[in-house]
Amino acid sequence: MELLEKIEQFINELKNNPHISVNEESVADNRELLEYCNKKKNFEKVFEKTKIRVSEEDWKYEDLGALSLDWDATTNEPDEEYFWGGFQLQNFSAALSSRSNFWNRYNSQRFWKNNPQPEAEAIWETFLPKLNYINGSGHGSDGTFGCILREEGIYPCPVYFYDSGIWFKMNLEMKEYYEKMLECKAVYYWQYFYVATEEIVQKLGNFKPVFIEYDEKYLEGPHPFGDKFRDGTFTYSAEGVLHQMKNIIKRFPKLFPDMDLTYFKEKCDALENALKQ
Numbered sequence: 502m503e504l505l506e507k508i509e510q511f512i513n514e515l516k517n518n519p520h521i522s523v524n525e526e527s528v529a530d531n532r533e534l535l536e537y538c539n540k541k542k543n544f545e546k547v548f549e550k551t552k553i554r555v556s557e558e559d560w561k562y563e564d565l566g567a568l569s570l571d572w573d574a575t576t577n578e579p580d581e582e583y584f585w586g587g588f589q590l591q592n593f594s595a596a597l598s599s600r601s602n603f604w605n606r607y608n609s610q611r612f613w614k615n616n617p618q619p620e621a622e623a624i625w626e627t628f629l630p631k632l633n634y635i636n637g638s639g640h641g642s643d644g645t646f647g648c649i650l651r652e653e654g655i656y657p658c659p660v661y662f663y664d665s666g667i668w669f670k671m672n673l674e675m676k677e678y679y680e681k682m683l684e685c686k687a688v689y690y691w692q693y694f695y696v697a698t699e700e701i702v703q704k705l706g707n708f709k710p711v712f713i714e715y716d717e718k719y720l721e722g723p724h725p726f727g728d729k730f731r732d733g734t735f736t737y738s739a740e741g742v743l744h745q746m747k748n749i750i751k752r753f754p755k756l757f758p759d760m761d762l763t764y765f766k767e768k769c770d771a772l773e774n775a776l777k778q
Contacts, residue, residue, distance in 0.1 A: 503561060503564075504561060504562070504564070504565065504676070504679055504680075505531075505561070505564045505565060505568075507680075507683060508528075508565065508568060508679075508683065509528050511683050511686075511687075512526050512528060512570055515570070515572055515686070518756065518757075520574050520575065520576050520755065520756050521572050521573075521574050521756065522572060522573055522574065522575070523570070523571070523572045524571040524572065524573070524587075525569060525570070525571045525639070526568075526569060526570050526571075527567060527568060527569045528568060530567060531564075531565075531566070531567045531568050534566070534567055535564055538563060538564075540560040540563050540594075541560075543563060543592075543594035544560060544563075544594055546594070546598060547594050547597045547598045550598045551597060551598055551651060551653060552653045552654045553597055553651065553652075553653070553654065553655065553656050553658070554654075554656060555593075555594075555597070555656060556656070559593075559657075559675075560593075562593035562635075562675065563592055563593045563594055565590045565592075565593070565679070566590060566591055566592030566593065566595065567590065567592070568588070568589075568590045569587070569588065569589045569590070569639045570586075570587040570588055570639045570687060571585075571587040571639040571640050572585060572586050572587050572639075572640075572687075573585040573586075573640075574752065574756055576752065576755045576756065578755070581752075582748055584688075584689075584748065584752055585640050585688075585689050586639075586640070586686055586687040586688040586689050586691070587638060587639025587640045587687055588636045588637070588638065588639045588682065588687050589636060589637045589638065589639045590635065590636045591634060591635055591636065591637075593635065596633045596634065596635045596649060597633070597649070597651060597658070599633065600630075601629070601630050601631070601632060601633040601634075601651075603633070603634050603637070603646060604629050604632065604663065604666070607644060607665050607666040608624075608625070608629060608666050631650055631651050631652065632648050632649075632650055632651075632661060632663065632668065633648060633649060633651060634646040634647065634648050634663070635647050635648065635649055635675070635678075636682075638689075639687075640689070643689070644664055644665030644666075645662070645663070645664050645665070645689070645690070645692070646662075646663040646664075647660070647661075647662060647663075647678055647682070647692065648660070648661040648662070648663050648668070649661070649675065657674060657675060658675070660673050660674065660675055660677075660678050662692040662693070662695075662696060664692075667704050667705065669692075669696040669697075669700055669701070669704070670700075671692065671695050671696060672695065672697075673695055681694075681695060686753075686756075686757060688749055688753075689745065690742065690745045690746070690749075691749075693742045693745075693746065694746070694764070694765055694768045698768070698771045698772050698775050699775065701739050701742055701772060701775075702739050702772070702775050702776065705738050705739040705741075705742065706738070706739045706776075739772070739776055740776065742772065743769065743772050743773055743776065746765070746768065746769040746772065747769060749765065750762055750765055750766055750769060753765075
């Protein structure tokens with residue numbers, strides 16, 4: 502079964518799940534757009550612009566552009582927290598060739614241009630423009646993006662997870678990324694289950710950017726988003742990731758009773774143990 506059909510099937514399964522509310526999806530619109538999509542021409546333009554030659558077998562990822570999903574769930578259990586998932590997918594050719602500026606609101610110029618870290622200028626000038634998203638959240642602007650890193654002449658592109666100004670290399674190829682997304686029901690923060698535990702602890706536990714403005718220093722953590730964890734206890738931290746991992750493991754048995762959570766529990770335990778050290 503092709504990936505597009507798998508995603509369509511996945512969305513239909515969610516719509517038929519009595520505990521899931523599917524708020525929006527654009528599969529029908531996507532099907533209409535596909536009729537006007539000239540994949541050969543699109544990827545020829547990609548090569549002209551980036552010297553990235555996409556194998557014809559992978560042109561199929563262009564079919565996913567414009568697909569979106571937004572879902573949330575209520576099971577009326579005690580101490581239940583708001584629970585959601587979804588995605589907004591971008592055309593593959595656009596992700597490879599279009600200007601990358603999605604990160605601008607999270608990695609502001611006043612940090613990267615003024616921060617006295619030696620690597621700051623290189624990150625702002627060379628790394629972040631190479632990073633472009635293949636999907637964002639379908640549930641509003643929550644700062645999470647699945648990304649590819651575009652290097653001239655290099656294909657396939659490495660896959661990254663970007664979260665509100667911090668990025669993580671994922672040990673997944675793009676096909677695996679989409680497959681894992683479906684396996685995880687595209688639940689919020691699913692990508693952290695496929696990020697190295699030590700990197701979560703290192704980047705979310707220690708990252709304290711310094712904003713320099715008018716000769717004053719303001720210490721802040723990575724950009725907080727109040728809607729990430731509604732109780733306000735964890736806004737953006739390794740502890741916050743662990744909190745959501747536990748919430749997923751708690752809620753999935755009722756929402757998706759046939760799902761094997763062995764791997765997810767192992768990753769959750771690994772992060773919890775690492776944070777205790």
